[in-house]
């Protein structure tokens with residue numbers, strides 16, 4: 190194949206790919222929506238394949254318990270399948286009880302995001318955290334307001350909340366017709382066509398039947414409550430006059446989020462959402478890297494193969510006790526046995542057997558394109574954030590680090606195991622499993638670890654025991670907020686209870702008892718900066 194033909198193939202693969210993540214506060218409906226995406230892709234014959242998720246307390250994604258069907262490939266990091274001829278990569282961003290740093294890092298592998306809100310609850314705590322992570326990277330967000338089949342808050346009020354709390358313009362892309370028991374469907378704000386759905390006896394396991402009706406004929410439709418129809422007509426007029434306009438450019442620049450309404454459970458409004466995702470969401474695009482002195486933009490088609498490691502997962506296969514490095518391809522084409530340069534180690538390596546981890550075993554990947562995720566067995570070569578590429582000479586921007594909220598001292602129950610714990614911690618920190626902190630100016634025997642989610646500690650303790658034979662004890666520290674300090678610590682008015690620490694890159698951090706104390710410190714120190722991410 191000539192170079193030009195390969196480039197044409199990569200270009201077409203890029204145009205035909207959407208790599209995105211679904212984010213939500215727990216219970217807003219992320220898993221349900223993921224299932225519906227598979228249902229509408231024709232990948233699942235019936236939805237409801239995610240077994241026993243309520244009881245599952247595993248670190249791995251819900252998807253790992255999903256039954257395998259032809260055409261879906263699942264890694265612990267992403268799921269690939271085809272929706273209406275477009276290749277979809279859905280990045281898994283654990284946002285449930287297993288919320289952790291992986292969630293943030295995984296988001297960097299997505300080119301866009303669907304944010305799911307519960308129509309009765311609106312913007313919730315974890316929605317804000319995840320949204321902010323998208324904001325930092327400029328990852329465009331589509332909003333889906335779910336559970337409209339239950340008593341919901343006023344849609345205009347929900348839009349206003351998105352704008353006020355998240356600080357982005359919200360533009361209605363479609364609008365709900367009724368709510369709760371009377372929720373009938375949505376009207377497209379652009380062409381004013383209503384989609385009226387029927388609840389199926391199968392309770393959302395099958396696609397909902399839909400009827401298309403022009404808005405001006407809505408009132409004549411059977412089963413449509415007249416009061417709801419009048420309300421929709423009024424609201425549509427209001428939106429036309431006072432609503433935010435939607436433009437593709439503004440969405441891609443993170444200035445506006447298009448808002449969709451629906452009920453994932455009943456399959457109401459999910460198809461318009463997925464169709465819009467294909468139409469609006471960016472395909473894999475140029476990414477910025479550091480090359481020597483300056484920054485360069487690397488085009489996914491023109492630049493030969495490059496990828497970066499955003500997630501590490503150990504012991505995926507208990508028989509092999511191995512660790513898999515997940516990488517997102519940013520440019521070029523991966524072929525089996527490709528030889529690449531490992532920028533940090535300054536050496537060449539061969540990517541011989543990347544794989545997708547299928548539920549029943551591994552499937553080797555022969556070809557992959559920008560936007561795809563591949564997993565490579567890590568024999569100690571890879572750390573989170575590593576760049577590999579054919580050309581070498583550059584590294585992708587470091588992955589963002591977010592303020593930890595949980596802090597603990599860790600010690601071996603058997604003090605004779607101190608060497609093993611040190612060794613294990615070095616490895617786990619390099620994999621990004623936890624953060625290791627050091628006291629500023631003091632020296633304490635027991636290391637100080639930090640995380641953004643409780644699960645990180647649990648996984649770490651389990652792995653220290655399992656892989657390094659060290660049973661450990663954690664003493665939680667009384668801090669729940671932190672920030673990186675920019676400015677002179679000598680002139681910083683530190684709250685009495687706060688402490689200074691150094692992170693693993695020797696950057697100064699302040700740990701606070703709570704957010705209130707941090708906000709207070711911000712007000713008291715206008716000449717210093719307290720950063721929530723670094």
Ligand code: G4P
Nearest residue numbers: 213214215216217218219220221335336339452453454455
């Ligand atoms: P998550 O992944 O964001 O945590 O949410 P998930 O999809 O698991 O949904 C949380 C709960 O909300 C589930 O109920 C789910 O069935 C329900 N749900 C999701 N979408 C809708 C919707 O559009 N309407 C209504 N009425 N409910 C919805 P559960 O009782 O916790 O679990 P299950 O027994 O239904 O599996």
